[in-house]
Amino acid sequence: MVSNTDILNGLAEIVEQVTGVEAAKVTAEKSFADDLDIDSLSMVEITVQVEDRFALRIPDDRVAELRTVGDAVNYVAGHR
């Protein structure tokens, strides 16, 4: 059973690998664009790796709605 904490940690690792932003900074309330300065190009790369890591598909129009780290964690938790 994968907990939300596991998902957050996995997501943080992916964000660090793709963008260089430290995993410790990737916390639920942070906005990808405004707080973590992650642009749309990096978001695509992050999304692909999240899909592979957690074995799910995130349609393009849903990606745009995932504004915060928490949004992404909740999405993964709800769609695995």
Place this chain on the structure above:
Amino acid sequence: MTTSPSAAPSVDRLAPWGFAEFVEANTHDTAYRPPVVDGPVGPTIFRNGRELVNFASISFLELERHVSVQRHFAEGALAHGLSTSGSRMTQGICRPHQVLEETIARHTGKERAISFATGLLANIGFVHAMSSSARFDAGIEVRNRDTVFVVDRDVHWSIWKGLEGLGYGRSVHAFRHNDVSDLAGILDRVGSRKTVVIAESIYSADGTMGPIVEILDECDRHGAISMIDDANGFMVYGPENRPYAREAAAIRERADFVMVSLSKAIGLEGGAIAGPAAAIDAFELLSGTSMFTAAIQPPTAYAAERTIETLAGNPGIVDDYLAHAARLRRQMHEIGTPTTPTESYMLSVPIGNDAAALQMREWFVEDGYLVPVFSYPAVPRNQALLRLFPHAGHTEEQMDGFLRTLLAYRWRLGL
């Protein structure tokens, strides 16, 4: 904005596309219809009835002073016609194309070159040729949809356009601008035996030269193919006495493929990809953009070859220009205006605030200068910059006037 009285039905049908709203809302560019230029563009430009000192021209060498380009163009037109009037495959290429392609191959140090109507088509054609699958008949096929591309984030739109649809995040990755360790990390992760790395030599927004030697080292280490878009460097860098001789030598001796443009230093229009003969031969059939559209007009191809040879045989033309650009950079520093660190001829002046940069552009035009501004979304928010091309034909007076004006604006905006 006026609407044609008879247009009502078609305007309704286009409504879902939102074009009218987009144009109305586009306050970044107050002139969304392009200005109209009269007469040849040079160190000055005659635009909407006014003459402006021109820092926007990508063709900056004032070549007519050194080589009779217009005469060559006319000779080429008389001897070879105005248009190829047919496709490379069906009818053939014209003699000037053959000569131009051999000339480009020689000057880039590659086995063969193939020309395209524009550099944009060259880039799209390259990506397409490297990534497509085609089956012409039993035993006559290629299967390259498994190619992985790793590109600098800041590569030209034309590369990104070619990569569209190939699957960003799987078949396409981007490394942070000029960041070789990020490139290395991605190449380590990707581990494909069919990887193509694409980077530019001189980048158009910040004027920096990419870390070419280190990029090619990583390509060697990972068995990746390299393509260097040398649009802004071709026939400018190379000789030992100029900056970036090391990078130019690496492009020449080690890059697998090079893209060159004929619309920059060469001052005409067109592009080419140079590389191994077997691949370029295959590109004739696989690029699409050499086959399914017009080619460089014969007189342009003829004049381009003459111009390339003139630049090669008269190094003083580019040497003098580079000294002129370096002088303007020094003068900008002397008046306390920082420029993005680079030794290239492009002057990139960080301004920061998007609104301030756009305001400066308007003021410049009012005061008689055409200065390109890169603002959001072309660059990240509030990282706006001025990007100037010094022109070989600018006078001392014009440059001094520009510097005084720039200083005044910076003071006015509190920069």
